Amino acid sequence: MMNEMKKFLFEAAMGYDYCKSCHKGSTMEEMLSEYGLSYQKYLPEITRIQRLCTYNENGNKKIRFGNKKDFLEWYLKKWSLDGSAVCEYCGISEKECNELLNTQRKPTRGRHLEVERREPNLDYDSTNCILACYVCNNTKSDFMSEEEFRVLIPGIQAFWKSQRNKKKQN
Known part of the structure; x- marks a missing residue:
């Protein structure tokens, strides 16, 4: 199906x-x-x-x-x-991201994984693109390479962990 x-x-x-x-x-x-x-x-x-x-x-x-x-x-x-695809940077699933993300832009951004270029100065193509969550895509933006961005991923994973904990408490 x-x-x-x-x-x-x-x-x-x-x-x-x-x-x-x-x-x-x-x-x-x-x-x-x-x-x-x-x-x-x-x-x-x-x-x-x-x-x-x-x-x-x-x-x-x-x-x-x-x-x-x-x-x-x-x-x-x-x-x-089914929302099981995951951000190729931080590993959060699309479904969980949608449940945890609280943004005013949610009708247009954050509900789905987004097309992200690993190297911002290269084209959109199958070798340069991945799916990334809203937080990773926005944080990396178009001024960092994938290698430069990798140092920030533990912080984003900690952010998602804190969001999960907040949800459990509510």
């Missing part, structure tokens, strides 16, 4: 309005309803993944990884529907 959902999200994010992988010519809504799922429930996730494919730089849209298909294949291999 999980692989089927990832195929669905890939095809929907690519902009297909029918399910290519089922070979029945079903619409995305029909395909999901076969599993007892609602297209409307997954529409925000599809939209979010579509937005990840592009970014604005001086008002110009550019495709990450050279093309949308390559990016989506990379992203959907790394990311998980």
Whole structure:
């Protein structure tokens, strides 16, 4: 089921309005309803993944990884529907990060692992990008290399531990 959902999200994010992988010519809504799922429930996730494919730089849209298909294949291999994917720097899961992070920007940032460039002066591609939590991505920003950032990771892990303890006390 999980692989089927990832195929669905890939095809929907690519902009297909029918399910290519089922070979029945079903619409995305029909395909999901076969599993007892609602297209409307997954529409925000599809939209979010579509937005990840592009970014604005001086008002110009550019495709990450050279093309949308390559990016989506990379992203959907790394990311998980159930929130179990982890930050490749500090190790916190997307689900736990979402539960523990308290930010005013939460509707747009912090709910999901973010695409992070290990070396900020290099391109977005499969060899330079990882998924990172909001805290690691913001802390590292685009002025530190991965090597320079590594010294800060124990502090971020301590931060997440303190957030877990606060949650247990409440």
